Amino acid sequence: MRIALDLRMASWSGVGRYSVGISGALARHPEVEPVLVLAANESVPELLCDCERHHVEGHPFSPAGSYHFSETLQRVKPDLTHCLHFPTPFPATHPLVVTMHDLTPLLVPGVMPSGAKRAIYRYAVRRAVHVADRIVTLSEFSLEQVSSVFPSAASKGRVTLAGADDFAAGPVAILEGRLAEIAGASYVLSMGSTRPHKDLPTLLSAFAALAAERADLRLVLAGTGEDGYLDAQLAGVSEDVRSRVSFTGSITDDELRALYTHAELLAFPSRYEGFGLPPLEAMALGTPVVTTNAASLPEVVGKKAALVVDPGDATALADAIAQVLDKPATRRRLVKAGHARAEELTWAAAAERTVEVYRELLG
The missing domain is CATH 3.40.50.2000 (Glycogen Phosphorylase B;)
Structure with a gap:
């Protein structure tokens, strides 16, 4: 399986640790041929240096970033794309798997005080739930939370958990x-x-x-x-x-x-x-x-x-x-x-x- 892995946020805390950890393990899996998609100035994590890779312009949350991400996927033609955080390609490419980590900015008061930013965040998550063929969460709790806010996620959701051994x-x-x-x-x-x-x-x-x-x-x-x-x-x-x-x-x-x-x-x-x-x-x-x-x-x-x-x-x-x-x-x-x-x-x-x-x- 030739899998495009969205590593544009590999250097971010939290999401980045998951992105690198799961990508390294997938690269060692006998059924997976990883294709890395990285931010324009992002270096390749050491454990993934031997993988095919492509760099994409634009911030992952920006319209330009979403468009260039989609453009790259259409050119690379993977069997499946896995977005390791909720920013998705526009237009969407399929099959598409999206990892949803949590809904902290929407559900925890004070984390994202700006109403405008929360609205943009909600739109981006709603779109990801809509276009994803499967949604991955790292806990049953997260799947329940995402499904409570976006009910269509329930039938698409799968729990994979995470690791720290690396x-x-x-x-x-x-x-x-x-x-x-x-x-x-x-x-x-x-x-x-x-x-x-x-x-x-x-x-x-x-x-x-x-x-x-x-x-x-x-x-x-x-x-x-x-x-x-x-x-x-x-x-x-x-x-x-x-x-x-x-x-x-x-x-x-x-x-x-x-x-x-x-x-x-x-x-x-x-x-x-x-x-x-x-x-x-x-x-x-x-x-x-x-x-x-x-x-x-x-x-x-x-x-x-x-x-x-x-x-x-x-x-x-x-x-x-x-x-x-x-x-x-x-x-x-x-x-x-x-x-x-x-x-x-x-x-x-x-x-x-x-x-x-x-x-x-x-x-």
């Missing part, structure tokens, strides 16, 4: 340079996104309670936060506790692996995730996970691989983090169960489920 197998950087002060410290790791559904305020409240009794504990937020965000969220908290919370700034994958590896645990208090890749990455690297029972997260961590609390409950979150910090047996159990869960969710398994979707369409 990320976990990469090199681990030394915590040096701007991360040197973290080396040797006891710290809780979390993701540094300040988007409303990530619920950093609940994590900061939980950490403030824990830090009052643990003089050496730190909270490290991987990523770049907004100026003044921590000062506003931690107003009224002692300067000692405030000084032990920090954003890392922009980091590489090697540095992120190092942060996971040396952390006491990953705290992931999100209220809404289409899949929730950080808990899977942490489990694959042997880092205990504390997360919520919201959205797709129970599908990612399973029944035993993480400590799970209700979203928005800072007291329960603090108690769960304390269990990992204070009970070595709990930590060992989570590490073992997390490894086992990560071995079940691999890119090879996701690729096989994706190829099953291709077979449905191509016969």
Whole structure:
């Protein structure tokens, strides 16, 4: 099967990690001959260097980008096109598979405040649902969400899940340079996104309670936060506790692996995730996970691989983090169960489920 894979967003966070991970696994699948479609200035991911590739002008969300994407597909003539995010070719080419990650901008207040942008987003997703022959989601939760807003998606939808084994197998950087002060410290790791559904305020409240009794504990937020965000969220908290919370700034994958590896645990208090890749990455690297029972997260961590609390409950979150910090047996159990869960969710398994979707369409 000659499959065109839309990698125009390969360098983006989140979507890009999925795009590269699933494309690498599909390239290793014996039934797939991948044809890569990349943005004009996009470099080819190393694991895909031997694949046929074509570059397309225009932003993926722009009319020009959609037109040039379609033009390229008509010239290349693949057996099937797989859009790894919802921007689709115009005019559409068939057979067409579209991956829908989530509907966060439509369903989570505050993520996309602009009504005009939400309208454009809704139109683009509606069109993708309409023109797709099959819709792939990474969780049952996401398929239910997409189908609730766009009912025609239900009959087209297939769930493939995702993986983190490629990320976990990469090199681990030394915590040096701007991360040197973290080396040797006891710290809780979390993701540094300040988007409303990530619920950093609940994590900061939980950490403030824990830090009052643990003089050496730190909270490290991987990523770049907004100026003044921590000062506003931690107003009224002692300067000692405030000084032990920090954003890392922009980091590489090697540095992120190092942060996971040396952390006491990953705290992931999100209220809404289409899949929730950080808990899977942490489990694959042997880092205990504390997360919520919201959205797709129970599908990612399973029944035993993480400590799970209700979203928005800072007291329960603090108690769960304390269990990992204070009970070595709990930590060992989570590490073992997390490894086992990560071995079940691999890119090879996701690729096989994706190829099953291709077979449905191509016969």
